Amino acid sequence: MTAPIRIAIAGAQGRMGRAVAETIAADPAFTLVARVGRADAEVDGLVRIDTALASADVIIDFTTGRASSALARRCAARGGPALVIGATGFEADDLAGIAEAARRIAIVRSGNFSLGINMLVGLVARAARALPAAAWDIEIAEAHHRRKVDAPSGTALMLGDAAARGRGVSLAAVERRTRDGITGERPTGEIGFSVLRGGGIVGEHSVVFAAEEEILTLSHSARDRGMFARGAAAAARWVADRAPGEYDMQDVLGFAGEAGRPAGSVPPGAVPPSAV
Numbered sequence: 001m002t003a004p005i006r007i008a009i010a011g012a013q014g015r016m017g018r019a020v021a022e023t024i025a026a027d028p029a030f031t032l033v034a035r036v037g038r039a040d041a042e043v044d045g046l047v048r049i050d051t052a053l054a055s056a057d058v059i060i061d062f063t064t065g066r067a068s069s070a071l072a073r074r075c076a077a078r079g080g081p082a083l084v085i086g087a088t089g090f091e092a093d094d095l096a097g098i099a100e101a102a103r104r105i106a107i108v109r110s111g112n113f114s115l116g117i118n119m120l121v122g123l124v125a126r127a128a129r130a131l132p133a134a135a136w137d138i139e140i141a142e143a144h145h146r147r148k149v150d151a152p153s154g155t156a157l158m159l160g161d162a163a164a165r166g167r168g169v170s171l172a173a174v175e176r177r178t179r180d181g182i183t184g185e186r187p188t189g190e191i192g193f194s195v196l197r198g199g200g201i202v203g204e205h206s207v208v209f210a211a212e213e214e215i216l217t218l219s220h221s222a223r224d225r226g227m228f229a230r231g232a233a234a235a236a237r238w239v240a241d242r243a244p245g246e247y248d249m250q251d252v253l254g255f256a257g258e259a260g261r262p263a264g265s266v267p268p269g270a271v272p273p274s275a276v
Ligand SMILES: NC(=O)C1=CN([C@@H]2O[C@H](COP(=O)(O)OP(=O)(O)OC[C@H]3O[C@@H](n4cnc5c(N)ncnc54)[C@H](OP(=O)(O)O)[C@@H]3O)[C@@H](O)[C@H]2O)C=CC1
Pocket: 010, 011, 012, 013, 014, 015, 016, 017, 037, 038, 039, 062, 063, 064, 065, 067, 085, 086, 087, 088, 089, 110, 111, 112, 113, 114, 154, 228
């Protein structure tokens, strides 16, 4: 029998931190060794980050983009533990910090750990590849609860990236994050984002392919945070003994090839979808 994987949670007092704790506690493959709060203090069953770093095989992080990047650098500086990053809302320098850290430790980062969204990523890339940009406009819409602090959502950006990849362009070159006032006509090839915030919406995402005479909509609706937590736990199991590198949920599930990523980028040992 193999020893349980030792998990620490960063952002433990948040919505996702609590959902992950429940998932980990219910699965004998894991043992929850540390919960870390924002104050980095030993109160309410929380421990300091240094204690968590010393005792865990994997840290699951649901804090903020900025805090995750700092944590990744800290893990890398001591050569571990591995990291699962679920936080969203990254600036370019946060992402650069994570990429640098992934030279020394294994990191799975995904804006969405659900099976459905990770399947949708491949479907979007495929549709974007097949439907010519000259006739088909791509728009991505997302809706979340009133407490969400970043926009567009990490998932919307993943879907935008998949659409851009399907079209063989970079998202940065074609994205339109806001429209207001006299915007002019929609440029061909643009990928637009729209955002709604309200109430307790867990997470709604749609990718609309709009032509003159028909509209194709691919959408996903999240009903409970438990499935994000189960996906993060599956990622933790997958990454625990992985070589250094930056991976995502497409790698964990073995979906990367379908999402149109370069051949050879799929590491072996994918988690079967039935495990998520
Ligand atoms: N990848 C995925 O599948 C999913 C990703 N998310 C993402 O996960 C993140 C967390 O979401 P959610 O749990 O709903 O948010 P919450 O605000 O409920 O939780 C975030 C937690 O992180 C803590 N925190 C904030 N800043 C820091 C910091 N600088 N250092 C340490 N801890 C910090 C917060 O503390 P305090 O309360 O004191 O502010 C809070 O406890 C978001 O970025 C969200 O978009 C959410 C769902 C699924």
